[in-house]
Amino acid sequence: MPTTEAARRLRQEAKAEAKHILEWWRTHMPSADGGFHGEIDADGRPVPDAPRSVILYTRMLWFFSAMATYLKSDKALGLAHRAAAYIRAHFVDPDHGGLYWLLDHRGQVTDAKKQGYAQAFGIYALAEYVRATDDAASLALARQLQRDVEERLWEPVHGGYVEAMSAYWRDAGDQRLSDKDADCPKTMNTHLHVLEAYTLLHRVAPDEVSNAALYRALDVFAGRFANGADGHLRLFFDIDWTDRTAAVSYGHDVEASWLMWEAAEVLHDRDMMARIRPLVLGLADATLRDGFNGRGGLSYERTFEGHLDRDGEWWGQAEGVIGFVNAWQMTAEPRYLDAAAGLWEYLKAQYKAGSGGEWTWYGADAVRPPVGLAGQWKCPYHNGRAMIELDHRLKKTKTA
Structure with a gap:
């Protein structure tokens, strides 16, 4: 399909x-x-006693x-108000700060640990809510969560953000x-989502503090996680940056590619963009070269x-579509747009994208049992x- 028609x-x-x-x-x-329900099963039914996760x-x-x-x-705004109110009432720790990890189905705390990943998503969500509402209290909470991440x-000694602390920041x-992850104090995944959250907060409500924090997060991510000799991300490290990576995560590679570029663009720093550009395209190229499954x-x-x-899981395919479109916009090379368009067709054929409902966790060709929606x-x-x-x-691309 010609580039113009494929993009349109x-x-x-x-x-x-x-x-x-x-x-x-x-x-x-x-x-x-x-x-909101904590879980919907594969048949579309609520699971009544499912725990409620700060990530969800x-x-x-x-x-x-x-x-x-x-x-x-x-309608979406009303649901955003509902989610914001519930998070404030149940997930925010009123005594020690930060967001709890897990509640039971009644909204009672069952795991009060302070996972860095969760604090990052709190910042990210609140920044988007501020963009939709201009709510001053939510902006203040987002900035407080950023201070918690930076200070705690x-x-x-070695730099970077530790993965988790106790309810009392110990x-x-x-x-x-999760059970899939290595027990390491510094991880790519948490650093990626700290970077993502800081990018959005700085875009929505820029100040000197958000600017400095975003620079630091991008510098660490680029220097420690995105400089693999094979073009893939490094995933797990000890406290002193001893590398414990044992796998390549293709969805994270392509997700990090466009999130890094977005962060550099938000900073409006040409030197940083020049530093980040080869890393971004290197991750996209490595995913394009090694990541496809033959289906x-x-x-x-x-x-x-x-x-x-x-x-592959649904999220990796979704991130691939954006990541390859981003690489196409950066280079005008049709192979990237072809990859994005191909992934979208795969999502429709395998994950029920375009069917009028929520996507499935795995594709229809996966050798896995169905997972909740x-x-x-x-x-x-x-x-x-x-x-x-x-x-x-x-919309911003002339060929579209």
């Missing part, structure tokens, strides 16, 4: 899909107690706020974000022992954001 079609379908995703989350997630709630706050702005939707999670012991989509990961998990890690952030980004980006 991708944008049109993304706009329609954004509305479908919002409608699914609007109708399936609100619970009778004024919050902050990502929903981001999504509903972003959709309120993007679609000028009062920054490791002063050593948390086990640092893992049309992105694999999940490859271990250093050579095991390849071809069953919403939960702690299944949120509207990746696919919802991809649709918004595609529309915005392709």
Whole structure:
């Protein structure tokens, strides 16, 4: 398909899909107690006693706020207000600051640890809510969470942000974000989402503090995580930056590529952009070279022992679409747009994208049992954001 037509079609379908995703989350997630269900199973039914995760709630706050702005939707704005109120009432630690990790289905705290990843998503969600509402209290909370990250999670001897601390901002012991992760105190994933959150906060409400924090986050990410000799991200480190990486994560590679470029653009620093550009394109190229699974989509990961998990998850495909469009916009090379358009077709064929509902966790060709449609890690952030980004980006592109 010619470049102009491919870009136009991708944008049109993304706009329609954004509305479908919002409608699914609007109708399936609100619970009778004024919050949202903690989980929706693979058949679309709420799981009554499912715990409520700060990651799900902050990502929903981001999504509903972003959709309120993007679609000028009062329904989305009402859900953003609902999510913001619940987070303030239940997830914010009134005594020690920061956001709790997990609640039970009644809204009672079951895990009060302060995961850096969670604080980052709190900043990210609140910044988007501020963009939609100009709410001063939410901006103040976002800035306080940034201070918590900078003052409590920054490791002063070797630099970088530690993965987690206890409810009282002490050593948390086990640092893992999930059972899939290595128990290491410094991780790519948390640093990536700190970077993402700082980028949005600085875009929405720039000041000297947000500027300095964003510079530091981007400098660390570029210097420690995005400089792999093979073009892929380094994922896990000890406190002294001893590398414990044991795999390649293709979805994170391509996600980091466009988030790094976005951060550099927001800083309006030509020297930083010149430093970041080869890293950004290197990650996109490495994903394009190594990441495809032979079925049309992105694999999940490859271990250093050579095991390849071809069953990519929905989020990696969504990030691939944005990442490759970003690389195309940076270079005008058609191969990147071709990759983005191909991933979108794969999402429609395998993950129920474009079908009027929420996407599945795995593709239909995966050798995995069905997984729930919403939960702690299944949120509207990746696919919802991809649709918004595609529309915005392709609208600005002359060929679209």
